[in-house]
Amino acid sequence: MMDPIHPWLDPIEVRRLAEGLMRPNRETATPFSDAGFDDDFVGFATDAVPPPPAVAPPALAATVPPEPTPAPVVAEPAIEPEDPAPDMVARGPFLDRIIRFRDWMHAQFGATGVFILDREGAVIFDESKHGRLHFLARSLALASRRQRNATGNVHVKITAGSTLEVIPVDTAYGCLVLGAVVPEALNQNSVAAVMEALSKIASPPEGNG
Amino acid sequence: MISIAVSSQKGGVGKTTVSINLAHSFALAGVRTLLVDADPQGSVGLSLTRQSRLLAGFYDYLADPGIPLERLIVPTRLETFSLVASGQASDYEAGGAGMGAHLARVRGFLRSVASHGFDLCLIDTAAGLFGITGDVIASSDAILIPQQAEPLGIRSVPKLLEGLNRLRVMNPRLSVLGVCLTMVQNELAESTEAASALRQLLPMEMVFRTQIPRDGLFVRASARGLPIGVLEDGVGAQAVFDALRSEIEAKLDPTSARG
Numbered sequence: 001m002m003d004p005i006h007p008w009l010d011p012i013e014v015r016r017l018a019e020g021l022m023r024p025n026r027e028t029a030t031p032f033s034d035a036g037f038d039d040d041f042v043g044f045a046t047d048a049v050p051p052p053p054a055v056a057p058p059a060l061a062a063t064v065p066p067e068p069t070p071a072p073v074v075a076e077p078a079i080e081p082e083d084p085a086p087d088m089v090a091r092g093p094f095l096d097r098i099i100r101f102r103d104w105m106h107a108q109f110g111a112t113g114v115f116i117l118d119r120e121g122a123v124i125f126d127e128s129k130h131g132r133l134h135f136l137a138r139s140l141a142l143a144s145r146r147q148r149n150a151t152g153n154v155h156v157k158i159t160a161g162s163t164l165e166v167i168p169v170d171t172a173y174g175c176l177v178l179g180a181v182v183p184e185a186l187n188q189n190s191v192a193a194v195m196e197a198l199s200k201i202a203s204p205p206e207g208n209g
Numbered sequence: 210m211i212s213i214a215v216s217s218q219k220g221g222v223g224k225t226t227v228s229i230n231l232a233h234s235f236a237l238a239g240v241r242t243l244l245v246d247a248d249p250q251g252s253v254g255l256s257l258t259r260q261s262r263l264l265a266g267f268y269d270y271l272a273d274p275g276i277p278l279e280r281l282i283v284p285t286r287l288e289t290f291s292l293v294a295s296g297q298a299s300d301y302e303a304g305g306a307g308m309g310a311h312l313a314r315v316r317g318f319l320r321s322v323a324s325h326g327f328d329l330c331l332i333d334t335a336a337g338l339f340g341i342t343g344d345v346i347a348s349s350d351a352i353l354i355p356q357q358a359e360p361l362g363i364r365s366v367p368k369l370l371e372g373l374n375r376l377r378v379m380n381p382r383l384s385v386l387g388v389c390l391t392m393v394q395n396e397l398a399e400s401t402e403a404a405s406a407l408r409q410l411l412p413m414e415m416v417f418r419t420q421i422p423r424d425g426l427f428v429r430a431s432a433r434g435l436p437i438g439v440l441e442d443g444v445g446a447q448a449v450f451d452a453l454r455s456e457i458e459a460k461l462d463p464t465s466a467r468g
Contacts, residue, residue, distance in 0.1 A: 008364040011410055017370035018411045021377065021385045154375075 097201040098125045104197065105180055109190065112162070113181035116198075124176060133158070137166045137179035155185040169195045171202035210323040211461060212330040213386070214349040218369035220336035222357040223391035224248075226427050227450075228333035231353075231457075233436035234450040236290035241328045243282070246295040247345050248335040266296025271314045271341070278321040291327075311341055315348045338372035346376045351384040351461065358393040358404040358420070366410065386460050389453060390420035419453040 098116065102125075105111040115126035117137065153167040163185050167178045178198055186194065215228045225248070232244040247267050264283060270276050270293075283292040322330045332349065334342040346352055354369065356362055377383050388411065394400040400423075408416050426446050430437040438447030 009367050009410075014367050014370060014410055015412070017367070017374055018415050021370065021373055022412055022415050 094201075095125075101197055101201045102127055105194070109180070109186060109194075110183045111180045113179075115179045117177040117179070118174065133164055133179055133181075137164065137177055153186070153191045157185075165191075167191060167194055167198070169198045169202070171199050173202050176202060210319075210327055210330060211351065212319050212322070212332065212349040213351045213353055213457075214332045214334055214342075214346045215353050215355065216334045216338065216342055216346055217336055217355050218338060218365045218372060219357070219362055222336075222355045222362060223421060224336070224355050225333050227353070227355045227389060227391065227421065227453075228331055230436050230438065230447070230450040231453060232329075232331045233287070233290060233438055234447065234454040235329050235331070236287050237438065238451075238454065239289060241289050241326060243291050243293060243322055243325075243327045243330045245293045245322075245330060245332045247332050247341065249295060250335070264294040264296065266294035267318070269296040270318055271311050274314070278318070278325060282325070312344045312347060315341070315344045319348055338369070338376060343376060343379075346373075346383065347379040349380070349383065351386050353386045353457070354388045355391045355421075356388045356407065358390045358400045358407070360399060360403050360406075363403050363407050363410070366407070384460070385415070386457055387415045387417050389417045392423040393420045394423050417453060417456050419449060419456055421449060421453075 102111075102114045105114050113127070115133075115137070116124040118124055153165065155163050155165045157163045158181070161183060162181050163183070165178075165180045165182050165186050167180075169176050169178060176198065178194065180194075215224050215231075217224055228244060232242050236242040245267055249268065265276060265281055267281070270278065270281060278293075281293045281296075283294065285291060319330060332345050334345050336342075338346065352373070354373075356366070356369075373385060377385075388407065390404050390407065392400075393404055404420065424446060426437055426440060426443055430440055430443065433440070436447075437443040438450070440446075
């Protein structure tokens with residue numbers, strides 16, 4: 001008789017998720033109450049995506065067609081930052097590319113804060129004063145990790161006028177987690193454009209390596 | 210006080226039956242228990258109080274900051290057992306607002322319950338892990354997950370676990386008490402095989418040893434508006450929920466559970 005259960009699920013992934021849930025959450029020992037939310041928190045962002053609303057279906061994100069006008073992130077002339085934040089971790093040409101990306105995020109989406117973490121939570125870039133959001137962003141990114149290594153974006157409304165958009169992006173340097181404080185949640189086309197842009201800037205430059 | 214959300218990914222798995230009878234078991238054991246109907250369908254109220262459609266309840270509290278909790282609490286013949294019905298606010302019946310929209314109100318509700326001297330607040334939620342149910346879980350101390358012992362139910366487990374992992378980010382202190390198999394039919398191979406498959410699939414500590422059988426007594430109890438343990442022939446069924454309560458107490462800090 002056909003197995004009525006196992007063809008429908010991945011037992012190893014299920015086990016991993018379940019064991020994670022049964023472990024005491026070590027993060028509760030961190031000073032971040034409510035995983036980084038504070039008194040300004042007014043609720044999770046909502047959008048037209050069917051519930052559960054906090055996580056975009058990865059299949060949908062993967063099939064979103066590109067923007068009619070591709071985001072000119074890499075080709076765009078460099079805009080020198082007036083005064084790069086002193087605590088930036090990235091250096092050299094990579095920093096230049098990230099700064100261009102940050103400026104593009106500001107211009108396209110009104111992002112008031114952009115940071116990039118690696119999968120372990122180490123800060124790759126942070127121009128913002130949103131250090132307390134790093135833990136939240138990383139946790140959301142890990143929690144949104146779906147089966148078969150697909151990823152999904154997550155957004156939470158952190159104040160009445162700002163939303164933290166968290167977008168895990170697979171790049172040549174591994175999976176990076178982008179956090180951006182934006183006025184409102186990004187739609188799927190915008191998320192796709194951001195993913196593509198970050199993936200490009202986090203690739204070794206062509207020609208001179 | 211400890212708050213426990215009784216929630217599931219799928220509907221029709223026996224959440225309300227578990228909620229009512231488990232709450233009754235805690236109350237019989239002397240735990241001052243408030244059973245809250247957070248399902249817009251109002252199943253707890255419809256099961257236990259004839260006038261439930263007239264009562265203000267949980268959703269009215271969310272909608273109207275001016276309603277005090279004491280106006281919502283419905284006492285029962287058992288001094289330690291009280292109810293809050295679903296309520297009259299109907300805006301939520303079609304799914305209502307998005308998740309997080311009522312987080313602050315739900316947390317305020319639970320603080321108010323604690324201040325009224327209850328030891329345990331058991332919340333019967335609507336199916337799914339989003340919307341107001343998500344807010345309830347993101348505000349509760351623990352979650353109990355009834356899971357119907359049949360193949361379709363087991364196939365929904367990955368989605369359930371993903372949802373819980375997400376909610377646990379929002380509520381890091383959330384304790385996952387575990388999955389309780391419901392509607393188990395020992396005479397039906399598909400049912401026992403599904404139960405067995407779930408036990409193999411999940412860590413042992415995540416699945417309660419106690420499982421709830423499918424039993425006509427539940428229908429009779431519901432028809433009479435009573436917890437099953439109140440029926441003259443409900444002693445055996447009550448023992449099942451007492452066993453489930455004992456397992457939960459062992460997982461919780463018993464001193465906290467009893468205030």
